[in-house]
Amino acid sequence: MVLTHPIQSRYIRHGDDIYAQVISPVAADNQVVIPAGILMRGTVDRLGRHGDRGELYLQSMSIMYPDGYVAPIAGPITLESDEGYALKDPGKGRGAALIAGPLAGTGLGALIGHSVASSQGTTLTSSIPQGCTPSSPGCLSSSITGPPDKGKDTVIGAAVGGGVGLVAGLLLVGSSHNFFLDVGSPLEMVLPQPLTVERDQVAAATRDAEKRPAREQPVAQRPQPPPPDTNNGTCWTPGRPGTPGTDIPGTPGTPPTPYPCP
Numbered sequence: 507m508v509l510t511h512p513i514q515s516r517y518i519r520h521g522d523d524i525y526a527q528v529i530s531p532v533a534a535d536n537q538v539v540i541p542a543g544i545l546m547r548g549t550v551d552r553l554g555r556h557g558d559r560g561e562l563y564l565q566s567m568s569i570m571y572p573d574g575y576v577a578p579i580a581g582p583i584t585l586e587s588d589e590g591y592a593l594k595d596p597g598k599g600r601g602a603a604l605i606a607g608p609l610a611g612t613g614l615g616a617l618i619g620h621s622v623a624s625s626q627g628t629t630l631t632s633s634i635p636q637g638c639t640p641s642s643p644g645c646l647s648s649s650i651t652g653p654p655d656k657g658k659d660t661v662i663g664a665a666v667g668g669g670v671g672l673v674a675g676l677l678l679v680g681s682s683h684n685f686f687l688d689v690g691s692p693l694e695m696v697l698p699q700p701l702t703v704e705r706d707q708v709a710a711a712t713r714d715a716e717k718r719p720a721r722e723q724p725v726a727q728r729p730q731p732p733p734p735d736t737n738n739g740t741c742w743t744p745g746r747p748g749t750p751g752t753d754i755p756g757t758p759g760t761p762p763t764p765y766p767c768p
Contacts, residue, residue, distance in 0.1 A: 564582065
């Protein structure tokens with residue numbers, strides 16, 4: 507069978523109906539029992555997802571012949587989609603978290619990095635000439651604390667925070683059990699028990715189906731995964747701290763430079 511209406515699991519509830527169409531005729535004793543094009547209606551018990559397959563647990567199903575004859579199929583019945591057709595549906599809240607997480611993490615990380623930089627300065631230490639010790643006369647070591655390099659620490663904090671937020675968002679989206687099956691998704695069903703139909707009713711419906719064939723729902727193509735992301739993000743060349751001014755003006759520092767990661 508194939509679906510004639512899409513299924514979005516987070517909107518389907520116990521007792522709702524789903525609809526599918528038979529795409530291959532079913533025969534018994536050399537006689538067609540269920541012609542191609544016949545519609546099926548199922549009453550949902552619950553839905554589930556197994557990997558990239560959708561699982562539909564039904565209370566019952568009905569075969570709806572075009573002349574009005576309905577053949578019931580007692581449940582419970584399990585339908586399963588083909589592999590690769592059940593697309594993950596994280597929902598609005600989880601999808602928003604995937605976007606908001608990195609943004610919030612970036613902002614928080616930048617704030618922390620800026621605060622750390624504000625409390626620490628850049629220390630420059632002069633070297634001691636060879637053969638001297640710090641206690642030797644004329645051999646003095648000195649250190650100068652300059653202004654903090656806020657830009658570099660802010661960028662590093664933003665990058666770390668954004669990465670943490672992205673990981674948290676992906677974990678939240680990946681934990682969703684909701685899925686989406688589009689129109690045309692193929693379904694498989696195994697009868698849980700023998701099905702009995704009225705021979706005369708089925709024969710009349712089959713003749714009617716041959717004279718007026720129903721429009722068949724084509725099988726949808728298997729959803730293709732998105733192409734790999736070749737953008738590895740933004741890398742940064744390290745900046746250079748400036749030197750403090752003493753008797754002469756110091757040299758200004760250079761900020762980090764962004765470039766596409768290889």
